[in-house]
Amino acid sequence: MRPVQIKEGIHWVGVVDWNCRNFHGYALSSKGTTYNAFYVEDEKRALVDTVPAAFESQFLCSVSQLTELEKIDYIVVNHLEPDHSGCLARMVELCKPEKIFISPMGAKSLATFFDCKDWPIVIANSGDEISLGKKTLRFYETKMLHWPDNMFTCIPEAKMLISSDAFGQNWATSERFADEVSKEKVTDLMAQYYANIVNPYSPKVTKTIEFLESINLDIDTLCPDHGLMFRGEDVAYACQKYVEYAEQRTTNKAVIIYDTMWKSTERMANAIASGLADEGISVRIMNVKANHHSDIMSEVFDAGAVILGSPTHNNGILPGMADVLTYVKGLRPQNKIGACFGSFGWSGECVKILREWLEKMNMEIIDPNIKVKNRPDHKSYEECYELGREIAKAIKIKNA
Numbered sequence: 001m002r003p004v005q006i007k008e009g010i011h012w013v014g015v016v017d018w019n020c021r022n023f024h025g026y027a028l029s030s031k032g033t034t035y036n037a038f039y040v041e042d043e044k045r046a047l048v049d050t051v052p053a054a055f056e057s058q059f060l061c062s063v064s065q066l067t068e069l070e071k072i073d074y075i076v077v078n079h080l081e082p083d084h085s086g087c088l089a090r091m092v093e094l095c096k097p098e099k100i101f102i103s104p105m106g107a108k109s110l111a112t113f114f115d116c117k118d119w120p121i122v123i124a125n126s127g128d129e130i131s132l133g134k135k136t137l138r139f140y141e142t143k144m145l146h147w148p149d150n151m152f153t154c155i156p157e158a159k160m161l162i163s164s165d166a167f168g169q170n171w172a173t174s175e176r177f178a179d180e181v182s183k184e185k186v187t188d189l190m191a192q193y194y195a196n197i198v199n200p201y202s203p204k205v206t207k208t209i210e211f212l213e214s215i216n217l218d219i220d221t222l223c224p225d226h227g228l229m230f231r232g233e234d235v236a237y238a239c240q241k242y243v244e245y246a247e248q249r250t251t252n253k254a255v256i257i258y259d260t261m262w263k264s265t266e267r268m269a270n271a272i273a274s275g276l277a278d279e280g281i282s283v284r285i286m287n288v289k290a291n292h293h294s295d296i297m298s299e300v301f302d303a304g305a306v307i308l309g310s311p312t313h314n315n316g317i318l319p320g321m322a323d324v325l326t327y328v329k330g331l332r333p334q335n336k337i338g339a340c341f342g343s344f345g346w347s348g349e350c351v352k353i354l355r356e357w358l359e360k361m362n363m364e365i366i367d368p369n370i371k372v373k374n375r376p377d378h379k380s381y382e383e384c385y386e387l388g389r390e391i392a393k394a395i396k397i398k399n400a
């Protein structure tokens with residue numbers, strides 16, 4: 001894509017990755033993604049962020065349409081992750097910048113990514129500024145949102161905030177702004193991105209938004225490093241969504257995550273779902289073989305209850321369940337009700353193990369954990385149905 005002017009003297013020089021379906025090798029990105037980078041022209045010229053190394057030629061082509069590369073004075077490294085720093089070494093070589101701005105934590109890690117001993121590094125402490133002439137670049141450290149080195153770059157005169165991975169969405173589009181596409185879709189993709197990447201750092205999100213409010217940062221353009229950018233009223237909208245996501249509010253929804261070999265556990269899942277649905281709870285039944293762990297996490301994100309099912313397999317649970325649970329636990333979902341169930345043949349460790357997972361995720365467990373030997377009979381179906389109803393009542397009380 002050609003550069004896109006965002007404000008006078010400020011251009012988007014990112015790339016659109018139409019074919020990305022597996023974001024960073026672990027999260028679904030079924031609509032592709034973008035890597036946003038920015039060129040700011042004033043008396044001094046600055047580049048904020050780069051793109052993955054695989055897109056180097058597109059990136060060079062884009063920046064070169066706006067300036068000769070040697071005329072770039074400053075490079076800002078908001079984030080060292082390779083999707084944003086992939087062309088950094090090449091840009092340093094070609095631009096020979098006077099200064100490279102990076103956060104204190106970024107400076108500590110830089111040499112573990114690049115051979116950078118001769119680079120003109122300037123450590124940007126939170127609040128530090130550099131004048132470009134009429135415009136200023138001001139840096140805010142956002143440690144652990146979502147890596148230790150992350151920072152935001154603000155251009156106060158342009159009322160613009162470049163927010164690194166925060167507020168991102170994985171969506172490859174020819175449009176650059178959220179107001180040019182469906183708001184519902186961009187919100188959904190922003191929530192998916194949050195659930196699968198930002199969620200563990202929710203306390204940091206809350207603090208960052210409180211900090212930006214405390215300094216009365218006057219922003220009308222919010223530019224994440226992935227997906228659509230927000231302008232006008234959409235800036236407050238995106239910030240409000242982040243406030244809500246960080247609170248990890250739950251809805252009257254339950255997710256049943258399960259695996260099965262011979263369908264006994266699946267039948268139990270269906271009976272639990274009936275009990276939940278009859279109490280007015282919206283249910284998602286998600287077999288781990290039919291659903292990617294990203295999609296499961298996106299549903300877990302706002303669910304009131306997470307219900308786990310697995311048969312006993314070699315004195316444990318099925319490997320697909322362990323895989324999904326490792327992923328979900330790492331993303332630290334909060335405020336959930338939990339329950340578990342499963343079928344077994346002889347030793348029956350499944351529910352004990354599933355319960356331990358629920359405990360590790362600090363879920364409020366609804367008893368009983370239901371364990372059925374081989375095939376569920378009429379009584380077991382009744383027990384599963386009743387468990388569903390009990391979970392539903394607990395969700396409603398919690399969300400009341």
Ligand SMILES: Cc1cc2nc3c(=O)[nH]c(=O)nc-3n(C[C@H](O)[C@H](O)[C@H](O)COP(=O)(O)O)c2cc1C
Nearest residue numbers: 261262263264265311314315343344345346347348
């Ligand atoms: C390879 C294999 C290993 C199993 N290991 C155990 C086990 O260690 N302990 C146990 O109680 N049952 C074990 N079972 C029995 C299953 O738990 C039992 O068949 C159960 O009803 C399957 O539930 P499903 O229909 O949901 O797959 C095993 C079954 C298979 C096929």
